[in-house]
Amino acid sequence: MRICRVLLVSLLSCICMSAERGQETVTCARCHQKQASTQPGTQMGHAMQVPGDNDTLRAHPELTFRREQYTYTVKTQNGQTQYIVSDGTHSISIPVVWSMGAQAQTWLLDHNGRMYESLVSYYPSIEGLALTVGDDRLEPKTLEEAIGRPLLEEGVTTCFGCHASNAVIGHKLNLTSLKPGLTCEHCHVDAGAHLASIAQGDWTVFPPELKDLSSEDISNFCGQCHRTWELVVRAGWRGTSNVRFQPYRLAISKCFDGADPRISCIACHDPHQKVVRGASFYDSKCLACHSPAMSAAAPHAKVCSVAKVNCASCHMPKVPFPGGHFVFTDHDIRIVKPNEPYPY
Numbered sequence: 001m002r003i004c005r006v007l008l009v010s011l012l013s014c015i016c017m018s019a020e021r022g023q024e025t026v027t028c029a030r031c032h033q034k035q036a037s038t039q040p041g042t043q044m045g046h047a048m049q050v051p052g053d054n055d056t057l058r059a060h061p062e063l064t065f066r067r068e069q070y071t072y073t074v075k076t077q078n079g080q081t082q083y084i085v086s087d088g089t090h091s092i093s094i095p096v097v098w099s100m101g102a103q104a105q106t107w108l109l110d111h112n113g114r115m116y117e118s119l120v121s122y123y124p125s126i127e128g129l130a131l132t133v134g135d136d137r138l139e140p141k142t143l144e145e146a147i148g149r150p151l152l153e154e155g156v157t158t159c160f161g162c163h164a165s166n167a168v169i170g171h172k173l174n175l176t177s178l179k180p181g182l183t184c185e186h187c188h189v190d191a192g193a194h195l196a197s198i199a200q201g202d203w204t205v206f207p208p209e210l211k212d213l214s215s216e217d218i219s220n221f222c223g224q225c226h227r228t229w230e231l232v233v234r235a236g237w238r239g240t241s242n243v244r245f246q247p248y249r250l251a252i253s254k255c256f257d258g259a260d261p262r263i264s265c266i267a268c269h270d271p272h273q274k275v276v277r278g279a280s281f282y283d284s285k286c287l288a289c290h291s292p293a294m295s296a297a298a299p300h301a302k303v304c305s306v307a308k309v310n311c312a313s314c315h316m317p318k319v320p321f322p323g324g325h326f327v328f329t330d331h332d333i334r335i336v337k338p339n340e341p342y343p344y
């Protein structure tokens, strides 16, 4: 039976809804205040930004970068941004419409009907521009090539698919229905039907309960965007650049058990809240298995002989991302030995 915590507020709002229907769009926030008050402020909520709503560019109205004969300028004025690449004689200026990334930003640029991923990106750690991750091997020979990496249609579609919502309908990109960042419906796929049925007074249609998925299913769910174990193995992505693929790293840790909810992504992270920084927050998550009190429920999980707090600070090391000006937390939870090679 469904024990309904939000029923009271829902019923109240239902009464209001019937009075207001047609005048105001009913949103998820009406009944799910807890999630709705924080989720839009998370990095996933901001995974893409549009002109006028880009605090990073507003705070850095003129960014420049030089690589060989090419100079890059990213200029923001009155909420509008131009990406300008010049070889000293000629220049190309493209309006920035699609900014991908909540903190570090890469721009998708439409030049003469062709989409490019900008050759330079903004990185908060240097408060400036540098080469886009993975683009250091590009050797542009013309001004056009210096814009960035040309994207195939599929690359553009998947880019929007992970960083925006309602952007891909039936495998096709639809820029008119697009909402920047991850909205509720991106993860709660049937939420639209749920909302519509409630508006009709039908209280039987609910989105699937994600919290009851196994830890393996949750890894695959988050892995749609954070990449799955299977994808990383098949693609053969080895070396420290795979540190950003948490579902893969977690799966290779000895702690991982696909059926144990204590090691699921959502045991440590609430997708509606900003990620909690600082190791101490996660201690209770580790101790749910690694404590004498839990020895019956986790017979193979031993107790640390070295320390009792800040487990993640030693067992989930920070790994610098190659060429990325940022670090990721290694989800391959393990005993880290000095000078050991990066596992897998």
Ligand code: HEC
Binding pocket: 002, 003, 004, 005, 006, 007, 010, 013, 014, 026, 027, 028, 029, 030, 031, 032, 184, 185, 188, 191, 192, 194, 195, 198, 206, 207, 208, 209, 210, 211
């Ligand atoms: C008029 C009130 C109302 C509105 C508006 C509403 N919901 Fe719900 N929702 C409910 C109720 C009631 C439940 C059942 C709650 C329960 O079982 O705890 C529910 C259940 C859910 C669940 C499943 C929770 C679980 O049990 O795991 C999700 C996810 C959800 N809603 C998301 C949304 C999203 C996203 C929107 C906006 C598109 C939305 N809801 C709009 C009332 C509402």
Ligand code: HEC
Binding pocket: 043, 044, 046, 047, 048, 100, 101, 102, 103, 104, 161, 162, 163, 182, 186, 187, 218, 221, 222, 223, 224, 225, 226, 265, 266, 269, 270, 271, 274, 275
């Ligand atoms: C539809 C794609 C998508 C799905 C599904 C998804 N994420 Fe994300 N997630 C992103 C993107 C894109 C970012 C990067 C946001 C940015 O920095 O621009 C991100 C960032 C994050 C962050 C980093 C936030 C920070 O403050 O650094 C966490 C934590 C996270 N996701 C956890 C999860 C968890 C847990 C799940 C599964 C319950 C999940 N994500 C599912 C796309 C997704």
Ligand code: HEC
Binding pocket: 100, 101, 102, 103, 104, 105, 106, 107, 108, 117, 121, 133, 151, 155, 156, 158, 159, 160, 162, 163, 224, 225, 226, 227, 244, 245
């Ligand atoms: C399969 C889903 C997926 C696709 C496709 C994708 N991203 Fe991301 N992106 C993510 C996730 C998840 C993150 C969060 C960081 C992480 O954990 O890797 C992220 C992070 C970022 C960031 C923040 C800095 C960083 O590297 O962490 C930028 C910038 C970015 N993506 C740009 C792009 C651009 C531009 C495209 C398309 C050309 C793209 N992404 C395609 C899922 C995706």
Ligand code: HEC
Binding pocket: 028, 029, 032, 035, 036, 037, 039, 040, 044, 182, 183, 184, 185, 186, 187, 188, 209, 210, 211, 212, 266, 270, 271, 272
């Ligand atoms: C990145 C994916 C993601 C996004 C975006 C997202 N959710 Fe969720 N949501 C989840 C997951 C995973 C769960 C199950 C874990 C949990 O309960 O936190 C969940 C659970 C829920 C529940 C059930 C909570 C409970 O305690 O039973 C509700 C209600 C809900 N989400 C509403 C929303 C609303 C409203 C939004 C938009 C403001 C939203 N979600 C955005 C992934 C997401």
Ligand code: HEC
Binding pocket: 254, 255, 256, 257, 260, 262, 263, 282, 285, 286, 287, 288, 289, 290, 298, 300, 301, 302, 311, 312, 315, 316, 333, 334, 335
């Ligand atoms: C679901 C229960 C569970 C959770 C949660 C969990 N672990 Fe584990 N962990 C295990 C089990 C079981 C093993 C032993 C597996 C084996 O030896 O085959 C293990 C092994 C380890 C090891 C030894 C690995 C090695 O390289 O030999 C370390 C260190 C460790 N865990 C630390 C942590 C830390 C730190 C956290 C929290 C960030 C954590 N664990 C969360 C169950 C868990």
Ligand code: HEC
Binding pocket: 283, 286, 287, 290, 301, 302, 303, 304, 305, 306, 307, 308, 309, 310, 311, 312, 313, 314, 315, 335
């Ligand atoms: C200061 C760094 C540090 C912190 C903090 C720390 N550990 Fe450890 N841990 C180690 C080292 C080093 C070893 C290996 C010890 C050895 O080989 O004798 C270890 C061993 C372990 C083992 C394997 C034990 C065995 O007998 O095989 C587990 C499990 C573990 N730690 C879990 C945890 C948990 C859970 C926490 C938090 C409550 C934690 N650690 C905090 C450094 C740390």
Ligand code: HEC
Binding pocket: 219, 222, 223, 226, 246, 247, 248, 250, 262, 263, 264, 265, 266, 267, 268, 269, 275, 276, 277, 278, 279, 282, 285, 286, 312, 316, 327, 328, 329, 330, 331
């Ligand atoms: C046992 C706890 C634990 C589990 C399970 C876990 N994480 Fe994390 N996660 C952490 C810790 C600790 C951090 C770093 C927090 C900090 O910076 O202090 C982190 C950080 C992150 C970040 C931010 C980027 C970074 O590298 O710092 C993302 C994204 C993320 N986790 C995604 C996931 C996903 C997706 C899963 C499931 C596959 C997952 N996590 C499972 C503990 C966990």
